[in-house]
Amino acid sequence: MKQRISQVLDGKVDVGSRVTIEGWVRTRRDSKAGLSFIAVHDGSCFEALQVVAPAELPEYVDVVQKITTGCAVRVTGVVVASQGKGQTVEVRGESVEVVGWVDDPESYPMQPKRHTMEYLREVAHLRPRTNVIGAVTRVRHTLAMAVHRFFHDRGFFWIHTPIITANDAEGAGQMFRVSTLDAANPPRTPTGAVDWNQDFFGKQAHLTVSGQLNVETYCLAMSQVYTFGPTFRAENSNTRRHLAEFWMIEPEIAFADLAADAQLAEDFLKSIFAAVLAERKDDLAFFEKFVDPGCQKRLAAMVESKFERMDYGDAVKVLAQSGKTFEFPVSWGMDLQAEHERFLTEEVVKGPIAVINYPKDIKAFYMRLNDDGKTVAAMDVLAPGIGEIIGGSQREERLEVLDARLDEMKLPKADYGWYRDLRRFGSVPHAGFGLGFERAIQYATGVENIRDVIPFPRAPRQAEF
């Protein structure tokens, strides 16, 4: 019977039963005692299965002894207790078939040894066969499923917000243009400007930088909703924390204020990381050993912790009085820098913290103005080792206040017609937040560069594969 390797190694298949497994070869070791050991993985779990191929097999010389790293194989044999030390069970092969050969072993880029992450990025089509990318892939999947489960269990609806947008108003960063016009020779208006009227959508269009504005519309109908999909930023950011294409999770809750939003963020983070701890012990053990010693402890601590809440004003005071010298001196009104956020979460609180009520001048137009008239109901959730992991806010539900904010920031009201309508027809207090999915994977695994937690990273000057 055909089995995934995880089933065999987890003891879900009885010793003595005959199985067929299919996968790719990590290593082959021959023994002159008349055996070959073939480590086979199929992605179902971290460990590879050891196949013992005895020399008596008719295909031993022509097939088994020619197997190299990377070959795709189908093996039928009996599950037996292992005589060796590295594993409890193994499969004694009765038939070993190579489904796909590595036609030139010397040129196969994946060697049975440690490669740098930079090198693996150059062979992104084959890197999922490595331990580290395989483990990342399983953790990524587990987190994605945990995200959906968390929201589904609480009655949220998953809203598929558009990827192409003609909103000129999302305002979250530089956008990628979507156009079918001939870039070398676009149609022109009489004044010589590009005539976007003749473009596919009859106006300028871009890839979305956030689904928030769209999802707010469904929030004010379905009460609890979220988006989870690809997002794009055309910023020239060259860091280990930024991608041009990444996945973002943005829940939005109606009849809710900032406190409810912060509570949701806390419950959410704990829930998805608890899922990884429970479901991917094998992969976490690997990250612990080879990537980030302490990552399991950090995750467990996050799941057990109570998130602190701290007012922005208090955070500024704490930083100013800390006696620590910062590259950017702290004063009320400035945005907190990475060094400040790290200090707060790693030195002051020593755990996750939600900083709330930021000065309105450093935050977006849609964030709800507080009664003091100078701060908005915004929050950043900071976590040790990563800094800001979530940004969110209560949204401005009062039309006149929203309009005043638009005017203040010199944003044209005409561009916000449908968004303003939400404040005209049955408006309610509502709130939400955004989480960069890849950042969550980085946090869970300790993988340093964000390009290694997404299958095919897109970044400035990088769109291979």
Place this chain on the structure above:
RNA sequence: UCCGGAGUAGCUCAGUGGUAGAGCAGGCGGCUGUUAACCGCCUGGUCGGGGGUUCGAACCCCUCCUCCGGAGCCA
């Protein structure tokens, strides 16, 4: 985009002015219920590209490209 670091064999790296090395991978052989095994031999490089200094450059200078880290922007 700014600051710093790096680019030498398929991979990981050593080599700071005198003509290129190791480990791993690959090939051949040996050995072993092996564990990214171990032992021996062999194969393998226009030293990122271009220009300059010098009798002579992997090494010094200029420039471009690429990658990494930090910052900014942010998620």
